[in-house]
Amino acid sequence: MTPRPHRKPRGSWTRELVELAALFLAAGAVSLAATGARALTTGPSALLSIGAVLLLAAAVRWFMKRPPQTLPPAPEPILEEPHVQQALWRLRASVTDAPGRLARLAGGLAALGGDIRTMQVHPVEDGAVDEVLLHVPDRTTRWELIEAVEAAGGRDVVVARADVRELDDVPTRTANLATDLVNGRTDLVRALSALLGRVEIRWQEEGPCAGEAMRLAAPGGGELVLERSGGSFTPAEFARASAMVELAAACRTRMRPTQEAMRTSSGVELTIRSADRADVDLVAEFHERCSSAARYRRYFSPGPAPGARGLQRLLTPVLGRALLAVAPDGDVVGMGNLMYDGDTGELALLVRDDWQRRGVGAVLAGKLVEQARQLELRTLTAHTHVDNTAIARTLRRAGLKLVGAPEPGEWRWSRELQRSQRFVDYHPPS
16 A cells, blocks of 8 residues: 655645745845845846745735634632621430431531531430531521421421530540549539530439439439430430549549638638538537527528528538638637529628637638639629628628618628639529
8 A cells, every 4th residue: 555645734835935935035145145236136136026025925824824812711700708607506306327317417407508516426225316516607597407407307306506615525525524523623513514515403302303304313412403405315425424423422532621721810720621411510519609690690590491401401512612610629610601503603601609700701701702713603692681790891801792782681792703604504402
């Protein structure tokens, strides 16, 4: 087979014109060089002219055949998405343990613009309980979240606003709570509330309770009843809460009660120590040595609830803090209580008659204010009779200010300690 003759592609005339023009120009230049520039004749001039014309024709042809140059399209402007205010929600729902359930739940939340930050899955007997912390646009309502979860197959849906401090993972949160519990920066009720989320915690003497409440033996006496509206507790949550209670009990057993030697304004050495139910006999004797007038100014009644049970409530650790002022001879000469509900605490003092106006109350009040700060209480209050000028001076020295008279013959005192965002739904017994 012989190869086919090479055919020049169309449009090669421009190149041939350039080559022909170069030939004529070269021939004209050689002829001109041979005859001399002064002896310019018709031959060289003709050759040069023909070459110039051919070169001009090639240039015109090339320019006309050149494809049009198009500018690249201008990039589309990038539109910045407007900033959308986000809100943090805690979502809890029971689901059937089936393949694809998490994908459906995540898809339903993503349709609302939700960004899941953390998720816990609690296995239960008939499926699982999913607990989710997510950011959604602030315009998203609670009912929209509930509808999205129910459409994905969830049931018993509970949705509530969450705090940014809940974004840490459960092991880290548990370790931090345990550290605070050991160091006295928190108490058992607050630790359980932070561990389990928005729950209602109340203390009671041992006895029956209705519903699906979680019951835990409280260190120091009585029991804690934990309830959650709209959802029951999972076995994993019960195990975590039980471990936290055991830690609190171990702290009480292994750690000595805090005590501190202090000097009053009159120069008397006192030992200030914490008290609990083990001191009920000592505290009962102290009350007997106080006059009826002193007890009435403290309790607005003849005294605490009758019997040992009334004193036991004052000395129950989960209900508050109790301090005793002990004289050098070992006698209890003063008692201070800090009872609190959520972020608000109430301070109360009782000093034995023969030790009044010697600075005992001021020392107790100062220590109770310090403990209120450690517990991150926001407000500290106190109630006194209007004629109790001695306790009024003590409260002013502790930083409390007179803020009103809620009842005839009664004054109310208050002091703002710090801002706090803790959520604790704790209801002490009536």
